[in-house]
Amino acid sequence: xxxxxxxxxxxxxxxxxxxPAPEFHLWILAIIVTEFPYIFVGISLVLLxxxxxxxxxxxxxxxxxxxxxxxxxxxxxxxxxxxxxxKQLETVFGKQVLSTENSALKTPFSVFSMFSGIDGKAISxxxxxxxxxxxxSLQLDFYAVKTASKKPCVVVIQAVPGAAEMISNCRN
Numbered sequence: 001x002x003x004x005x006x007x008x009x010x011x012x013x014x015x016x017x018x019x020p021a022p023e024f025h026l027w028i029l030a031i032i033v034t035e036f037p038y039i040f041v042g043i044s045l046v047l048l049x050x051x052x053x054x055x056x057x058x059x060x061x062x063x064x065x066x067x068x069x070x071x072x073x074x075x076x077x078x079x080x081x082x083x084x085x086x087k088q089l090e091t092v093f094g095k096q097v098l099s100t101e102n103s104a105l106k107t108p109f110s111v112f113s114m115f116s117g118i119d120g121k122a123i124s125x126x127x128x129x130x131x132x133x134x135x136x137s138l139q140l141d142f143y144a145v146k147t148a149s150k151k152p153c154v155v156v157i158q159a160v161p162g163a164a165e166m167i168s169n170c171r172n
Contacts, residue, residue: 001054001056003047003050003052003054003056003060004054004056004059004060004063006047007044007047007048007060007063007064007067008063010040010043010044010047010064010067010071011063011064011066011067011070013029013033013040014033014040014044014066014067014070014071015070016029016030016033016034017030017033017034017037017070017071017073017074018070018073033071033074034074037071037072037074037075038114038115040071041068041071041072044064044067044068044071045068047060047064048061048064048065048068075111075114078109079109081108081109082107082108082109085108086108123143123144125141125142125143126141126142126144127139127140127141127142128140128142
């Protein structure tokens with residue numbers, strides 16, 4: 001019974017890999033589930049391999065298999081996107097010459113790099129203040145590319161709790 005309940009709990013958690021999280025704390029859990037699915041796959045496999053004499057054995061196995069598929073879905077989706085990504089980027093931006101020595105960055109997705117990382121060197125950001133107010137100072141961390149060729153600049157705006165109030169106060 002405990003095995004079945006744990007598998008059901010993991011099944012509910014695995015739904016965060018395919019559906020949007022309805023709440024902030026579940027959103028954090030959804031990020032963990034999609035960034036580190038192998039941890040949850042391992043836990044699910046351990047629970048699936050435990051055999052018990054229970055009337056819930058079949059239902060637990062079925063729920064466990066569904067859980068595994070849902071936890072593995074980010075990896076499957078990454079492979080699908082990675083298969084078409086170089087062609088799509090070339091269509092949009094034209095043929096580009098890779099100037100990186102890092103072989104992990106030559107392929108868009110690799111299961112091996114999920115475990116090993118891409119071995120990138122840390123880049124120290126330059127901090128720019130773009131809005132000052134008596135109550136708050138808004139800053140931007142700029143991470144410059146360490147190559148001579150021209151690269152696009154990506155600006156990511158991340159909402160923080162109370163950001164709307166801070167921005168409206170800065171406008172006033």
